Amino acid sequence: MTGRVQLAVIGAGPAGMAAAVEAANCGASVVLIDEQPAPGGQIYRAITSAARPGKAILGDDYENGAKLTDTLAASTVDHWTATTVWQVTPEREIYMTRDGASHRITADAIVIANGATERPMPFPGWTLPGVMTAGAGQILLKTAGLVPQAGLVLAGSGPLLFLIAAQYLRAGGAIEALVETTPRSNYRTALRHLPGALRTPGYLRKGLGLLAELRKHKVRHVKTATRLQAVGDGRLQALRFSRAGRQHEIACTTLMLHIGVVPNVQITRALNLPHDWDALQRCWRPRRDADGATELDGIFLAGDGAGIGGAVVAELEGRIAGLASARALGTLETGKAEARLAAERSRLAQEMAPRPFLDALYAPSPEFLAPPDDTIVCRCEEVTAGQIRSYVGLGCIGPNQTKSFGRSGMGPCQGRLCGLTVSEIIASETARPMAEVGYYRIRPPIKPVTLGELAALHDDQAAAADRSLENAS
Amino acid sequence: MHPDVIIIGGGLHGLSAALHLCRAGFRPLVLEKDYPGRHASGVNAGGVRRLGRHFAEVPLSVEALELWHQMPDLVDDDCGFSPCGQMLIAETDKELAGLKSRVRDLAKLGFDHEKIVDARQLRSIVPALSAHCAGGIWCAEDGAANPYRTVSAFHRKVLASGGRVEAETAVTGIKRAAGGWIVETTRGSHQAAVLVNTAGAWGGKVAQMIGDFAPVDPQAPMLMITERIEPFLTPVVGSAGRVLSFKQFDNGTVLIGGGHRGRAVPDDNITALDFTGLRTSAQTVRALFPQLAGLRIVRAWAGIEAVMPDAIPVIGPSVAEDNAFHAFGFSAHGFQLGPIVGRLIAELVDTGACSLPIEPFRINRFNDPATGLS
Numbered sequence: 001m002t003g004r005v006q007l008a009v010i011g012a013g014p015a016g017m018a019a020a021v022e023a024a025n026c027g028a029s030v031v032l033i034d035e036q037p038a039p040g041g042q043i044y045r046a047i048t049s050a051a052r053p054g055k056a057i058l059g060d061d062y063e064n065g066a067k068l069t070d071t072l073a074a075s076t077v078d079h080w081t082a083t084t085v086w087q088v089t090p091e092r093e094i095y096m097t098r099d100g101a102s103h104r105i106t107a108d109a110i111v112i113a114n115g116a117t118e119r120p121m122p123f124p125g126w127t128l129p130g131v132m133t134a135g136a137g138q139i140l141l142k143t144a145g146l147v148p149q150a151g152l153v154l155a156g157s158g159p160l161l162f163l164i165a166a167q168y169l170r171a172g173g174a175i176e177a178l179v180e181t182t183p184r185s186n187y188r189t190a191l192r193h194l195p196g197a198l199r200t201p202g203y204l205r206k207g208l209g210l211l212a213e214l215r216k217h218k219v220r221h222v223k224t225a226t227r228l229q230a231v232g233d234g235r236l237q238a239l240r241f242s243r244a245g246r247q248h249e250i251a252c253t254t255l256m257l258h259i260g261v262v263p264n265v266q267i268t269r270a271l272n273l274p275h276d277w278d279a280l281q282r283c284w285r286p287r288r289d290a291d292g293a294t295e296l297d298g299i300f301l302a303g304d305g306a307g308i309g310g311a312v313v314a315e316l317e318g319r320i321a322g323l324a325s326a327r328a329l330g331t332l333e334t335g336k337a338e339a340r341l342a343a344e345r346s347r348l349a350q351e352m353a354p355r356p357f358l359d360a361l362y363a364p365s366p367e368f369l370a371p372p373d374d375t376i377v378c379r380c381e382e383v384t385a386g387q388i389r390s391y392v393g394l395g396c397i398g399p400n401q402t403k404s405f406g407r408s409g410m411g412p413c414q415g416r417l418c419g420l421t422v423s424e425i426i427a428s429e430t431a432r433p434m435a436e437v438g439y440y441r442i443r444p445p446i447k448p449v450t451l452g453e454l455a456a457l458h459d460d461q462a463a464a465a466d467r468s469l470e471n472a473s
Numbered sequence: 474m475h476p477d478v479i480i481i482g483g484g485l486h487g488l489s490a491a492l493h494l495c496r497a498g499f500r501p502l503v504l505e506k507d508y509p510g511r512h513a514s515g516v517n518a519g520g521v522r523r524l525g526r527h528f529a530e531v532p533l534s535v536e537a538l539e540l541w542h543q544m545p546d547l548v549d550d551d552c553g554f555s556p557c558g559q560m561l562i563a564e565t566d567k568e569l570a571g572l573k574s575r576v577r578d579l580a581k582l583g584f585d586h587e588k589i590v591d592a593r594q595l596r597s598i599v600p601a602l603s604a605h606c607a608g609g610i611w612c613a614e615d616g617a618a619n620p621y622r623t624v625s626a627f628h629r630k631v632l633a634s635g636g637r638v639e640a641e642t643a644v645t646g647i648k649r650a651a652g653g654w655i656v657e658t659t660r661g662s663h664q665a666a667v668l669v670n671t672a673g674a675w676g677g678k679v680a681q682m683i684g685d686f687a688p689v690d691p692q693a694p695m696l697m698i699t700e701r702i703e704p705f706l707t708p709v710v711g712s713a714g715r716v717l718s719f720k721q722f723d724n725g726t727v728l729i730g731g732g733h734r735g736r737a738v739p740d741d742n743i744t745a746l747d748f749t750g751l752r753t754s755a756q757t758v759r760a761l762f763p764q765l766a767g768l769r770i771v772r773a774w775a776g777i778e779a780v781m782p783d784a785i786p787v788i789g790p791s792v793a794e795d796n797a798f799h800a801f802g803f804s805a806h807g808f809q810l811g812p813i814v815g816r817l818i819a820e821l822v823d824t825g826a827c828s829l830p831i832e833p834f835r836i837n838r839f840n841d842p843a844t845g846l847s
């Protein structure tokens with residue numbers, strides 16, 4: 001696992017698998033790196049595992065993943081599983097850990113396809129044991145078939161929330177309530193984008209189907225809930241919220257939260273790539289062109305890590321980045337590449353048609369962007385929203401300074417769970433645009449690595465240095 | 474009202490100079506291109522160390538430590554300073570012999586703050602250390618402080634004492650004017666009678682604007698910090714035979730530093746880490762504290778620091794012009810000196826003289842390749 005490779009693809013979700021296979025089929029030699037034990041990414045997690053739940057539970061979209069994993073298996077792609085990337089440099093070095101040691105490789109081209117993370121949904125009590133993200137719940141379902149049998153409440157908004165609810169119901173789980181936080185005004189804004197969305201009606205049909213499943217199981221579905229609060233004595237006991245001016249409380253032992261996904265920008269930030277603020281999705285997007293190329297030579301982006309589009313979009317973007325990197329590597333002729341890229345781009349435009357509608361409908365409620373003072377924002381260092389506001393009062397002008405004021409963002413998660421919230425709070429307190437407030441400077445390692453793993457860093461250069469040390473002593 | 478002194482650079486040295494000038498009755502203005510503490514002063518290891526210093530720095534460092542111990546008197550805040558002691562370890566008898574001879578030489582100069590300890594004393598102060606170590610030098614009154622908190626405390630105290638600090642204001646040009654200087658910035662120009670250059674890694678550039686030459690090498694010392702673990706270490710630990718500085722904070726995290734350098738791009742405010750160097754740091758820790766191999770590193774970073782060819786700073790008046798002074802080039806150990814060098818600069822501005830020996834730090838000790846003069 002040392003030395004030089006032609007193309008390295010980071011992430012074996014739909015985007016990364018498509019990019020790797022496409023480039024390999026053009027003759028490039030490709031390694032595909034993922035920290036998971038098997039290919040699939042978020043949506044197709046555990047697809048190749050015999051123990052996973054079947055199609056009847058996870059649905060048709062999930063089963064589509066098998067086509068991708070089959071083509072991957074049939075390709076020449078070298079898939080490095082259980083390998084965690086912890087640093088990527090502009091010189092296209094990739095650092096990773098596997099089996100207790102670190103490795104460094106240098107690639108002629110890199111496709112970063114590391115996917116999305118769930119948007120944090122902070123509100124008072126969200127750190128109580130018993131509260132988790134819906135995505136984490138879904139991972140337990142996909143990998144181990146685990147379903148809570150009672151006391152489950154889901155809260156938040158977005159298509160994935162409904163999908164996960166439906167998957168639970170199909171798996172025989174019981175849901176006490178689904179508490180939706182989509183603000184009423186979103187419906188009006190979204191309506192304007194409905195005609196565009198109807199150009200690719202599959203998404204809407206699926207959404208309506210999921211809602212019908214909830215009704216069929218008589219799940220209590222609360223809409224336009226606000227002022228969420230998780231309460232309990234050392235452990236979750238109930239979810240409180242307001243609706244139409246009245247307080248409600250639902251007893252529960254498991255609360256799963258979800259308000260959409262956002263690009264995981266740790267690697268692109270660590271690379272110092274420019275990021276644009278997406279005011280509708282309220283997230284950062286690393287800048288790239290129509291082929292996924294960034295301003296760094298030989299570094300391409302694809303999939304939800306570059307902008308949220310979902311699995312089909314991720315796969316198409318993966319193909320585009322795979323073709324574009326093969327062209328850059330010289331294994332695909334420019335003329336041929338152009339024709340194939342054009343075809344993929346037009347399919348991509350078609351798939352993107354429903355996005356404005358979905359983005360407007362599921363824009364996160366402001367209550368979770370800049371939560372009330374007593375909400376813990378940085379979970380690693382236990383910094384509250386009120387503390388962040390007080391730092392602003394003391395002259396703190398940006399997220400990086402909050403680290404010095406009170407260590408927010410300095411824990412093991414490297415700000416993944418608080419980065420957006422901290423910047424949003426500062427922006428709203430100082431009445432400045434997010435683009436100006438900016439984001440944490442991300443310091444490597446973007447995933448924790450142990451001293452022992454770093455001490456055992458293997459690479460050609462280091463091996464040479466070792467030898468010269470031995471000669472000297 | 475015009476300031477009487479303009480200080481270029483809002484790191485610890487610029488702010489300290491400003492504070493001591495305020496105390497002497499001046500009305501200084503600090504111009505900082507980013508924000509105070511953005512560079513070396515805010516991101517360093519916080520080591521407050523007399524131990525192991527270049528002999529020329531020792532008198533300043535000893536005086537600085539007095540100020541660290543009375544920090545609340547100076548800036549109304551202890552800056553997170555804790556006198557936890559600093560230990561320099563020798564792994565072999567040969568290394569220990571070297572340390573002993575250093576301590577003897579220091580004694581001849583009249584300084585006795587560095588004490589030799591044997592293997593047994595070493596182990597009683599640093600019980601977690603690997604058993605093979607032979608001894609070391611112990612400085613019980615040295616310690617560590619919180620860098621950004623220190624910069625913030627100096628910043629606040631400057632403002633409270635009548636000084637001004639302008640952030641996001643980069644100095645782009647310097648001209649002589651009747652009775653003083655005109656300083657051009659990205660946000661307008663300022664006038665003052667006296668200039669102080671505390672521009673850190675950019676100190677050579679500012680010196681050049683004044684007409685002086687100093688061969689500053691901008692380097693990027695690197696640090697790593699780990700997740701929290703149970704307390705196992707009180708003092709700051711360095712090593713005679715390897716580059717290491719090692720410290721556990723009260724919150725349980727462990728800071729790992731030492732001389733390894735990344736790459737600095739001062740024009741873009743960027744640093745790049747060199748993982749081969751960090752790997753060596755990890756190997757050093759594994760050799761000295763084998764029980765820590767499973768500890769997770771959560772963050773690594775580097776700061777941009779001015780390193781001089783002889784690894785000691787430039788402190789003193791300009792040779793090209795009157796009414797201009799320099800304090801930069803601290804070569805990766807200037808944090809501890811912050812409180813004292815600011816006082817020396819204020820003395821120079823105020824009286825033209827200085828209460829401690831700064832002759833070794835004169836700017837004209839370097840040969841200017843352009844003129845051939847020194």
Ligand SMILES: Cc1cc2nc3c(=O)[nH]c(=O)nc-3n(C[C@H](O)[C@H](O)[C@H](O)COP(=O)(O)OP(=O)(O)OC[C@H]3O[C@@H](n4cnc5c(N)ncnc54)[C@H](O)[C@@H]3O)c2cc1C
Nearest residue numbers: 011013014015035041042043085114115135303304311314
């Ligand atoms: C928790 C979660 C659950 C989701 N569930 C669904 C779902 O059920 N249905 C659906 O339609 N959409 C789901 N999504 C949305 C999902 O983002 C897209 O549908 C789709 O998976 C995006 O594909 P991708 O290839 O861009 O990224 P992903 O599928 O997320 O793949 C990224 C891959 O990169 C790997 N990776 C990331 N960082 C590193 C690193 N540092 N080192 C090594 N490997 C790394 C990850 O392990 C992952 O396998 C989910 C998203 C999240 C965050």
Ligand SMILES: Cc1cc2nc3c(=O)[nH]c(=O)nc-3n(C[C@H](O)[C@H](O)[C@H](O)COP(=O)(O)OP(=O)(O)OC[C@H]3O[C@@H](n4cnc5c(N)ncnc54)[C@H](O)[C@@H]3O)c2cc1C
Nearest residue numbers: 482484486506514517518520644673776803806807808809
């Ligand atoms: C990682 C690391 C660890 C360290 N550990 C220790 C330690 O443990 N103990 C110790 O004693 N020392 C340590 N040091 C060294 C110490 O941090 C520095 O020597 C000290 O902070 C230098 O302070 P300064 O004010 O001279 O420089 P800086 O803090 O760099 O300040 C200079 C300022 O000038 C500004 N500036 C530059 N040009 C212009 C311009 N044209 N216009 C306006 N502003 C300008 C810059 O933006 C900068 O903020 C360490 C350094 C680093 C990087």
